[in-house]
Amino acid sequence: MQTLADTAAPRARAEGVDFDVVVVGAGFAGLYMLHRLRGLGLSVRVLEAASGVGGTWYWNRYPGARCDVESVEYSYQFSLELQQEWDWSERYAAQPELLRYANHVADRFDLRRDIQFDTRVRAATFDDTANRWIIETENGARLCASYCVMATGCLSVPNEPKFKGTGTFAGPTYHTGRWPHEGVDFSGQRVGIIGTGSSAVQSIPIIAEQAAHLYVFQRTPSFVVPARNAPLSQREAEAVKAEYPALRALAKTRRNGLFCATTDMSALAVSDAERERAFRERYDRGGLCYTGTFNDLLIDQRANESAADFLRARIREVVKDPDVAETLCPRTVVGGKRLCIDTGYYEAFNRPNVTLIDLNKAPLEVITRDGLITGGKAYRVDTIVYAIGFDAMTGALTRIDIRGKDGTRLAEKWAQGPRTYLGLSVAGFPNLFAITGPGSPSVLTNMLPTIEQHVDWIADCIDYLRARKFRRIEATQDAESAWVAEVNRIAEGTLFPTCNSWYLGANIPGKPRVFMPYIGFPPYVEKCNDVAANGYSGFALS
Ligand code: NAP
Numbered sequence: 001m002q003t004l005a006d007t008a009a010p011r012a013r014a015e016g017v018d019f020d021v022v023v024v025g026a027g028f029a030g031l032y033m034l035h036r037l038r039g040l041g042l043s044v045r046v047l048e049a050a051s052g053v054g055g056t057w058y059w060n061r062y063p064g065a066r067c068d069v070e071s072v073e074y075s076y077q078f079s080l081e082l083q084q085e086w087d088w089s090e091r092y093a094a095q096p097e098l099l100r101y102a103n104h105v106a107d108r109f110d111l112r113r114d115i116q117f118d119t120r121v122r123a124a125t126f127d128d129t130a131n132r133w134i135i136e137t138e139n140g141a142r143l144c145a146s147y148c149v150m151a152t153g154c155l156s157v158p159n160e161p162k163f164k165g166t167g168t169f170a171g172p173t174y175h176t177g178r179w180p181h182e183g184v185d186f187s188g189q190r191v192g193i194i195g196t197g198s199s200a201v202q203s204i205p206i207i208a209e210q211a212a213h214l215y216v217f218q219r220t221p222s223f224v225v226p227a228r229n230a231p232l233s234q235r236e237a238e239a240v241k242a243e244y245p246a247l248r249a250l251a252k253t254r255r256n257g258l259f260c261a262t263t264d265m266s267a268l269a270v271s272d273a274e275r276e277r278a279f280r281e282r283y284d285r286g287g288l289c290y291t292g293t294f295n296d297l298l299i300d301q302r303a304n305e306s307a308a309d310f311l312r313a314r315i316r317e318v319v320k321d322p323d324v325a326e327t328l329c330p331r332t333v334v335g336g337k338r339l340c341i342d343t344g345y346y347e348a349f350n351r352p353n354v355t356l357i358d359l360n361k362a363p364l365e366v367i368t369r370d371g372l373i374t375g376g377k378a379y380r381v382d383t384i385v386y387a388i389g390f391d392a393m394t395g396a397l398t399r400i401d402i403r404g405k406d407g408t409r410l411a412e413k414w415a416q417g418p419r420t421y422l423g424l425s426v427a428g429f430p431n432l433f434a435i436t437g438p439g440s441p442s443v444l445t446n447m448l449p450t451i452e453q454h455v456d457w458i459a460d461c462i463d464y465l466r467a468r469k470f471r472r473i474e475a476t477q478d479a480e481s482a483w484v485a486e487v488n489r490i491a492e493g494t495l496f497p498t499c500n501s502w503y504l505g506a507n508i509p510g511k512p513r514v515f516m517p518y519i520g521f522p523p524y525v526e527k528c529n530d531v532a533a534n535g536y537s538g539f540a541l542s
Contacts, residue, residue: 017045017141017142017143017144018143018144018145019042019043019044019045019143019144019145019146020042020043020044020145020146020147020462021037021042021044021045021145021146021147021148021149021462022044022045022046022047022133022135022143022145022147022148022149023037023044023045023046023047023148023149023151024046024121024124024135024148024149024150024151024152024400025046025047025048025055025150025151025152025153025156026046026048026050026053026054026055026106026111026115026117026151027053027054027055027056027057027058027102027151027153027156028055028076028102028447028448028451029055029151029153029435029436029451029454029455030046030048030053030055030115030149030151031053031102031105031106031109031111032076032078032451032452032455033046033149033151033435033455033458033459034046034111034115035078035109035111036078036455036456036458036459037459037462038114039459040459040462040463040466042462044114045114045116045143045145046111046114046115046116046151047115047116047119047120047121047135047137047143048115048116048118048119049118049119049120049121050117050118051117051118052099052103052117053102053103053106053111053112053115054098054099054102054103055102055153055156056153056155056156057095057098057099057102058099058102059156059177059178059179060095060176060177060179060199061095061180061181061183062174062176062179062199062203062385063183063184063202063203063206063207064094064202064203064205064206064343065094065095065176065179065199065202065203066092066093066094066202066227066229067092067093067098068092068198068227068287068288068338068339068340068341069092069258069288069446069447069448070091070092070259070287071088071090071091071092071093071097071232072232072237072240073251073258073259073446074093074098074446074447074448075088075101076105076448076452077244077248077448077449077452078452078456079109080244082105082108083241083244084241084244086101086104087237088232088237089231089232090229090230090231090232091227091228091229091230091231091232092227092229092287092341119137119138119139119141120137120138120139121135121136121137121138121400122136122137122138122400122401123135123136123400123401123402123403124136124148124400124401124402124403124432125401125402125403126403126404126405126429126430126431126432128405128406131146131430131431131471131472132144132145132146132431133145133146133147133148133431133432135148146431146471147431147432147433147462148431148432148433149432149433149434149435149458150396150397150400150432150433150434150435150437151435152396152397152400152434153396153436154392154393154396154436154442154443154447155177155389155390155392155393155443156177156390156395156396157390157391157395157396157399158175158177158178158386158388158389158390158391159388159389159390159391159507159508161173161175161194161386161388162509163194163364163366163367164365164366164367165366165367165368166367168367168368168369169367169368169369169370169371169384170369170370171382171383171384172184172382172383172384173383173384173385173386174383174384174386175385175386175387175388176195176199176200176203176385176386176387177199177389177390184383185210186207186210186211186383187210187211187212188211188212189210189211189212189381189382189383190211190212190213190215190371190380190381190382190383191207191213191214191382191383191384191385192214192215192217192371192372192379192381192383192385193207193214193215193216193217193384193385193387194217194364194372194384194385194386194387195217195218195219195386195387195388195389196216196218196219196220196221196222196387197222197337197340197387197389198222198338198340198341199387199389200385200387201222201224201340201341201342201345202340202342202343202345203385203387204216204345204348204354205342205343205345205347205348207385208348208351208353208354211353212353213353213354213355214348214353214354214355215355215357215372215379215381216349216354216355216356216357217357217359217364217372217374218327218328218356218357218358218359219359219360220330220332220337220500221327221328221329221330221331222330222337222339222340223308223311223330223332223334223335223337223339223340224311224339224340224341224342224345224346225286225287225288225290225311225339225340225341225342226283226286226341226342226343227286227287227341227342227343228284228285228286228287229286247259248449251446251449252449252521252522252525253522254521254522255444255519255520255521255522256288256292256444256445256446256521257441257445257446257449257450257521258288258289258445258446260287260288260289260292261292262291262292262294262295263278263292263293263294263295264295265278265294265295266294266295266296266300266303267293267294267296267300267302267303267306267307268296268300268302268303268306275294275306276310278293278294279293279306279307279310280310281293283310283311283314286341287341288339288341290307290334290339291307291334291335291339293307294307297334297335298333298336298494298495298496299493299494299495300495301333301495304333304334304335304495307334307335308330308333308334311330311334312329312330314346315328315329315346316329318346318347318350319346319349319350320350321349321350324349324356327356327358328346328349328356332498332499332500333495333496333498333499335495336495336496336498336499336501337499337501337502337503338443338501357374357379359374361375362374362375362376362377363375367384372384388507389502389507390502391508391511392443392502392503392505392507392516393418393437393438393442393443393502393503393505393516393517394414394418394438394505394511394516395508397410397414397434397437398410398411398414402429402432404426404428404429404430404432405428405429405430405474406428408428410426410429413426413428415512416512416514417512417513417514417516418437418438418514418516419439419480419481419484420434420437420438420439420440420475420480420484421439421475421476421479421480421483421538421539422439422440422475422483422524422527422528422531422538423436423437423438423439423440423441423442423454423518424437424440424454424457424458424528425473425474425475425539426475426480427474427475427476427477427479427480428474428477429474430472430473430474431472431473431474433458433461435451435454435455435458436450436451436454438516438517439483439484439487439516439517439518440454440517440518440524441517441518441519441520441521441524442517443503443517444503444517444519444521445521449521450521453525453528457528457532460532461473461532461536464532464536465541468541470541470542471542472540472541473536473539473540473541474539474540475538475539475540476538476539476540478538479537479538479539480538482538483538486518487516487517488514488515490518490519490520491515491519496515496519497515503515503516503517504516
């Protein structure tokens with residue numbers, strides 16, 4: 001019987017589209033993966049749907065888009081020279097600066113010559129006989145590779161608006177995750193924004209300054225902590241650069257991979273005054289550190305409630321209208337959804353041109369030609385902004401028609417939730433790796449070190465296989481099942497599953513409710529290292 005590789009591989013070789021590795025995506029993961037694989041002397045082709053590098057920071061250009069991890073941490077550490085030579089201008093880098101950084105890395109390491117832009121991957125099929133992946137692009141090209149690495153990102157597939165009447169609206173609509181490169185001028189316009197997650201929290205203050213009127217349609221209020229963004233002085237930057245190796249090493253000991261430590265105190269073991277002082281100190285410092293004020297905020301409901309009370313009190317201090325303040329007060333778990341980091345978010349609701357609409361009291365009924373109707377009331381708007389998030393963690397993988405060794409589709413295998421071994425590999429899908437896949441710490445950490453850890457592990461693994469003349473690696477069903485159980489066991493010991501978050505797929509109607517990330521960066525790294533040190537235990541090599 002003729003296999004797909006019998007026909008595709010010789011042609012691919014002849015056409016120069018036969019590689020050791022095909023990498024899908026040229027964001028921070030794909031760029032570093034290319035660099036590492038090249039260093040092993042492998043032939044690599046990176047396929048990227050966008051016209052440039054940068055991934056998340058290529059697409060998310062909405063007003064105010066900015067990283068919620070400090071710039072000195074949200075950066076590569078694989079090159080000491082790069083780490084020393086790049087200067088960040090602010091405590092939290094804005095999207096244009098992050099994109100400049102991605103482009104700088106691509107140029108500095110001469111990566112572009114192996115990246116094919118404007119190329120979206122449609123399908124990837126494993127040929128069991130030839131041990132090769134056949135990758136097909138949307139423009140009809142076919143490539144072959146011994147290994148396929150999915151560097152497709154965790155938050156790269158926008159949650160499409162499916163409201164009743166969505167298509168009937170006459171004016172322009174924008175999704176924060178696919179913002180036009182030329183920007184949008186909201187001057188003089190009535191704007192409706194749906195969603196109040198991180199993207200909305202960043203963009204609302206800026207749109208409010210421009211628009212004639214901004215209507216904010218909120219389903220679930222978010223917990224928001226001030227960023228306290230500021231220019232990064234040369235003195236501060238130099239202090240970090242002098243200490244980089246030690247700081248990076250320390251961050252690897254943290255559950256979330258950040259410089260900032262979680263204390264070893266319980267919120268319930270201190271006096272009310274001490275607790276208040278501790279929250280105040282972290283709140284004044286700004287940023288994601290807030291959830292590390294005490295060690296039990298994400299495992300004990302009462303401890304978490306104290307952190308929530310503190311933040312609700314801050315909302316009531318800032319927002320002048322008591323009814324609006326109460327509507328903005330979240331009743332969920334602090335940190336159960338990713339904390340939002342703001343500059344001027346609550347202050348925006350004191351503006352006369354901003355109206356908050358509580359979709360819990362007045363559900364969104366329909367989008368019409370002229371605007372939105374909620375609870376029987378019509379809001380006429382000129383423009384709608386959808387800040388409704390992403391089909392997170394699995395969406396970028398399941399939308400590609402990935403077929404494993406017996407033709408099984410990944411999307412079918414994951415119909416009841418993602419199943420991986422270490423978030424890196426899937427049983428039945430040999431020689432396929434995912435960077436920051438579901439079942440790995442990824443989105444619960446600082447993504448850059450997490451990406452580097454995965455890339456290094458994958459590169460070392462491929463190097464190991466080649467040195468020993470193995471042509472194939474596949475996670476065993478047993479190892480995968482045990483890992484899925486472990487990811488769930490750890491999540492169940494926390495408050496995370498109590499929130500309707502995208503960590504659980506709860507933001508996408510019909511998506512199975514499964515907690516997807518693995519909680520705890522250091523034990524995860526230890527497990528990955530052990531697996532490698534034991535000759536890739538849990539994998540079948542042949
Ligand atoms: P998100 O956190 O998923 O927020 C989406 C918002 O849209 C939520 O308020 C959600 O309400 C609402 N929504 C979704 N579907 C809706 C519907 N059918 N009707 C009404 N409201 C609906 O998405 P995001 O703000 O784009 O952020 C996603 C993630 O990207 C963040 O958690 C973060 O990890 C990352 N991010 C980071 C930064 C940063 O670094 N500063 C910035 C932006 C994004 P519900 O909560 O009720 O579902």
